[in-house]
Amino acid sequence: MSSFPLLTVTAALPAVGAILTAALPAATNARSRDRNKVVPLAFSLGTLVLACVAAARFVPGGARFQMTEHHAWISQFGIGYSLGVDGIAVVLVLLTSVLVPFVMLASWHDADPTPVISGSAAGDDRNTFERKRRTQGFFALILAVEAMVVLSFEATDVFLFYVFFEAMLIPMYFLIGGFGDRTKGEDARQRSYAAVKFLLYNLLGGLVMLAAVIGLYTTTHTFDLTAITTGLQNGTIHFSPVAENALFLGFMFAFAVKAPLWPLHTWLPNAMGEATAGVAVLITAVVDKVGTYAMLRFCLNLFPQASKTFAPAILVLSVIGIIYGALLAVGQKDIKRLVAYASISHFGFIILGIFALTSQGQSGAALYMVNHGVSTAAWLLVAGFLMSRRGSRLIADYGGVQKVAPVLAGTFLIGGLAILSLPGLGPFVSEFLVLVGTFERYPALGIVATAGIVLAALYVLVLYQRTMTGPVKPGNEGVGDLKARELVVVAPLIAMLLVLGIYPKPIADIVNPSVNQTLSQVGRTDPAPHVNAIGGGQ
Template sequence: MSFPWLTVLWAIPLVGAAIIVVMPATARGFVKYAGIAVSLGVLAVAVVLAVHFDPAGAQYQFVEDHPWIPSFGTGYILGLDGIALALVVLTAVLVPVLLLAGWNDAADVSALSGRSTHIYVALTLAVEGMVLISLVALDVLLFYVFFEAMLIPMYFLIGGFGGSRGESSRAAVKFLLYNLFGGLVMLAAVVGLYVVTAGSDAFAAGTFDFRAIVSAVSSGELDVSPAILNALFLGFMFAFAIKAPLWPFHRWLPDAAVESTPATAVLMMAVVDKVGTFGMLRYCLQLFPEPSTLFRPFIITLAVIGIVYGAIVAIGQTDVMRLIAYTSISHFGFIILGIFVMTSQGQSGSTLYMVNHGISTAALFLLAGFLVSRRGSRLIAAYGGVQKVAPVLAGTFLVAGLATLSLPGLAPFISEFLVLIGTFTRYPVFAVVASTALVLSAIYILWLYQRMMTGPVKEGNGEVRDLLPREIAVVAPLIALLLVLGVYPKPALDIINPAVNHTLTTINQQDPAPRVAEGPVR
């Protein structure tokens, strides 16, 4: 298809954000509807891309290749593979849901002179546009520019629209400093990659063309010292590990999630942070296959520690929002584990996990946010007996919680199962240790539900209202997706699997041969 679909995909939210900012201050109600209309336009384009994407076709489709800064060897190069498509659809589905969930989040902020609604909606759309162009960029410098740029609107969403102004500002600064530091290290690696290509006989001049560099790496034409490649890999990996986040680079996440509005926290954990794991799968593995293999045991060790650590710390939380934030650290450990075991089951499960985690976390965090907004407290101990006064809220909370603990029949189970199977074929000990999170997640979710939703109605909970029609409209599609993908994940895996196989072929990795124990013939 010659139409520039990928440009339209990311341009719609960014242009929409610019238009919304300049709308009259009196058009607050219209701005909310306009933001949802723009995000639905993005979803429509994403659906077109998904319908016309051919899993058996070329690795990158809908490619656009135009000069950008020729003297620097960088171009405006876009392309879509199955892995990116899965995350594009996730982003396009979640943003209109989050705008609807955050319908009343843009409380007037005096510093914004009555334009807080405009700014809130525009910043959310700006984040969406920057995430989308990061997912479809096939030029390393183009990717880096928007990988860093998305931090700015996220910073203002966290700091400007969170709960306590002082605490949310501190959380926003912490978020920004962590990620900017990782980005600076990555910038040095990006520059180093350009220098390496400029000095290689494989290229007439330095280049940032991802496809050309990967081709030279896989063919052995890029003759570079292993020590240099290791350093470049670590530069990329460090930035992605902070963004994801991978233990022990996770310290910014709980504060940022708790001090944000629920919709902003979901935007951060379910959409923005996925760019980090996506970067590991695309850039770290394909640009640096040998360093990825060299550092694989170390990264897998950190991922497994993160899986267990996030689950254990979640059990001890007294703040419901902080508890859910720590569960995401555990889930990101599973995603990174699946990426670096370098098996087809592991990477397919990891990619599907990115999608399923986004849906399940969105459902659970938004429902917790609805409950907190009614009761005015994040403390778990303040609740009890909610299922008697708000049965729909409690029931949907239970489904979202069961999805978070990967109950069979709900979407995250398939992805977690694939990650564990893919890990077991290569690292059985790590798979066994990671499996302990299944028990730990059951403890923190079921205990959370018991304390908050069951038993007698505690004082102050008697007036808790059940879900409103707008809130049901937010939660219903998320619950439906958890059920559908839990029972029938084949359409998603049919798109993801060919892209994973391309990646494994590019980095010259194969699934381990099945090991059969030898014994006496009877």
């Protein structure tokens, strides 16, 4: 077996790209700015190639954590640089590396500076030094987020995971506050408020988790995930019920903030509303997946008994989130806030599948993470193209767009149909599995959760009707159709939705062994089916 550190290189490449991008000479005109953007795009594509290699090397049904790496880091405290991917992690690394290049292409002009023309500088294309640095800083921050998210998925040392789980907040803070949406004008106060709220909520979750990480070490004297789970299985490591419950809640609180789970969700609508469309995709389709994946990797594996104890309460919160998010999405006037509340509803489905503790539910949750990432990216990026043309996020400002931009309207519809889980598109399979898995153990909660499907159809179709159909509203006459660069972004995402909807088996085959191993660690098996006798049969 090759000793090449594939996982390290996959995470290091975007980190190196971020440093080199930030160090590029400042651009003096549009052409040099575009040249500078090619560098981070190339690094993101290189990361995608490495992620594809990792996915190809992963052997479904083989060792739980594969392509492992381990090096001593802080030996006095048992902290190691330990990496490894299970089936769910390798799929999420691939999802991250797929979405980042599309985010960059979609955001190609989002951070371009406004020319400064005054006095003797009139007619001069040069800007101030700070203005010149904005564009490349934006793309460097995106690469930094990618590197930290990939390392979070790969880390098998709890302390190492915690470091990158928290570190990703820094570039995200600057992406929201420093490079926010300009469609409402230069309202820096709102962007700053959203960025600070995002940071404070997630820092609070991280501080609670840090206390739990320290508590875990004092009990187990190691941060190695594999060593702890093995010790729990063979009885060499044992938690008292009180200690296990407290540690579980510490970890779960941080992950529920990141996910986000109701009622810890309130930072998300502000952050997505004030971020550019590309950064909003980065938040909900990439960064937030760290929270749901960590529930599977750490909460269930480290604290199996506590997971079973608190599962009913978490399931209730998930169902509340599904209905609450969908209801608020129906009433939104702002397109991006609508997508944010829809995502809260969808994260409720993901967490519902995780804590139903059935194989169908957890397989559906793992697939849902992938499908939600692709569908949200497709829908929100097309919406971003529309908003950048019209200069408004308000639904009321649109109408009749399909008459002037039919391709844009058509791709927006397909993205929306994926969000509402239309059969034949990727999210349908995952949502169906989550509901089936929930019905098996908690039928009442499964019935209530299905109301989220009806509400999703309502907010998606009403949004499409109000923005795309009817007569062309004043101000929309000049809305142009998708350009070549934008089609390069949208077409592959729609193709992925179709492939995942028609043939999800390759992804399911990779994630299912990891799901079964997690359920075995928790000590849960699927409920036996109930068969009623018919006509006197046994």
